Amino acid sequence: MQKFAVFTGSCQSLPVVQYLLQTNQLACVVLVDTQQNYDLMQLQHWLQQSAIETLTYKCSDDKGLIAQLDRLAVNRGLIYLFRHKIRPALIQYFSGHLVNIHPSPLPDYRGPFPLYWQLRNGENTTALTLHQVTESVDCGNIAADVEIEIHPFDTMNCVQYKVAQALPRLVEKFCQLDEKQEIKWRNQEGNGSKSAPQVEQQQLIVNWHKQTSKQVVNMARAGNVDSGCALFQFRSEAFQLLQASVVDSALTGVQAGMVIEVDRQNGLVIKTVDGALRLDIIGTQQGVFDGYRFAVLFGLEAGLSLVQKDF
Amino acid sequence: MEAHSSQSIASLQYADPQVDELLKHSIRTQLESLLKAKLTTGQRQLLLQKSFVDAMTLVLSNTQVEHLQLVYAFEAMYDQAVQSMALAQLSQEQLTRQYVSASGLIMSPHNCKHTIKDVYRIKGYARGIDLAIQSKLKHASSITILYPACGPFAPLLLPLLSYYKDSQIFTSKQINVILVDVHPGAILSLQQLVKDLQLDDFILRIEAADATEYEPAESIDLLVLEAMQHGFTKEGQLSIAKHLVQFLTLDGWMIPQNVSVRGMLVIGETEFNQQWKEVEYSHSLNTNTSAQQDRVELGEILNINKSTLLNMQELELQDGVKVIPASKIKLPTGVKDMGERILAIYAHIDTFADEGVEQYDSGVTHPRPDMTFYIDAKPRDVEHTHFVASSGDMVQFYYQLSGLPGFVPVKL
């Protein structure tokens, strides 16, 4: 009989909790005792309402937690959106039955921001991957995965929603294999070619000298609307770029970062290294505008550059 | 009968323009005075014509006119001209569209409307054009003038034509003008302005066309052209001139007859700040001797006139960018503060005879600092495409025609 402890810090894992609850396999949910945030508070509230036992993960050591897990006869651990490195004692407690769900086709996109980087790199599919927890993060053997399509217009919230929808399917698949003792653990081959590190502030600023139209489009999409919002600079101020689209341009002799058109229908068009880009939606201190209105209000004209100062 | 009577009522109507919000916002005072004055169309047209004639009377006068008097006269012209623009009922799209074409920046009518206030540019051109027309009409019964990229107000010519009409110096039989602009908003505005100025007889055609491709059927006696910005950058003056000179008659003239683009190395603070601290307005007559002496002149980088245009060799680079070779210049040696100097490029325009537009007389002749050009100094950041050279180096300048025109230096 499998008894699961779910390690999480976000409501996005509710589909898993619910599934395990319904199938009578849930022992408890383990939450971190860190700073409160709205997401965590909502989760706590829901758990309380549903009378689900919650345990606290201490940042200091695992002794107390392990004792409590033992008391509840927990023999399976599932981690999702937990954002804390698991210590060896806990890994040992589960003796191979502690798994993590990571939203990427591992070994690609290991790291704390997998969905962000997949959107930013314009991937058109992702996967939810369930793998064994080992001491090196996101590297353990894989038991099951499900593929998820990414629509070209999907934002972070869109894919997060799709991921939430796919979660119970993945967990169900895993539990059934587990029950029948048919799990075939497979190695992660290699280290993957893409990673998903913390996003640095500098990486959020559009680099007109280097980025292609497509890259800027995806960067805007990945950060819409999130703390990872793409930014572009104009007159030493930063503006949020929430949506952009690739447009054709045969212009030569114009440097990337130059405004090449301001037009009510065609919008605000910027030259890029490989063509041109329309800035569709821009966030400012004064409000959110389409490119045309932004350009008119902020005095951004064709012939001005977002890169060079004009004299 | 119906049609006739409604038409005569229409011509008596007071102006009540349905103006786009953006234009309304920027010319609110002019519109308010228009509406307050409750003028009939005829009365408004008279005021407009008078403002154009008055400005030209001052400009063509050979006695000295106070700077402020000129400024007021040109502002009056602007105030009237924008009312015509308002009555032309441009849509917001026609009013504000601005873009970079294959051969340069196409400014929106909304931004172009201010050029009619550029006193000393219009003065230098109008006086030159006046002399050229007089000279041509001494030997010919009529002439054809082509004015490409004329913008929504064609300010180098329409005031002058108003003056001719008013003073009856020349008639519409003698002068045939073709106005060309690629911007649909400029065309609408021109049509209204020409109608309001009652200059239709002087205007052969108003053409909506790209001036770098336009082919007039007539041979042209005078080609009037001003499509440049400071440092001879951004707009397509050279491409337009290069294409259209071929339509000039053998003894036809381009106005400006000569544009000399020059380079200099300056201390930015001295040239652009100190020099102007104590003068009322910037003008070539108000430059400061010690600032002028502090310059290190590099000489002429490019010379544009009918004969250089006809001989220009155009090169096409790998990426399709078109350039023409300009001057080769040896960077001076022995300048002790060279590392602190910046390159500035400025144009000197000879419109006709002794008339012209000199440095600082207008935005178009204002020296333009080039912050990407470094001599004996290191660029502050490495990311950008800087030009780095040393005293004594030979530098070949090219003029780029494609996209946004401007100079490109290459170290030899």
Ligand SMILES: C[S@@+](CC[C@H](N)C(=O)[O-])C[C@H]1O[C@@H](n2cnc3c(N)ncnc32)[C@H](O)[C@@H]1O
């Ligand atoms: C600055 S405005 C008016 C300039 C005008 N010559 C003056 O003296 O004020 C520039 C105008 O040139 C027009 N223009 C620029 N390049 C052009 C081209 N290649 N063909 C036709 N019109 C052009 C633009 O549409 C715009 O209306």
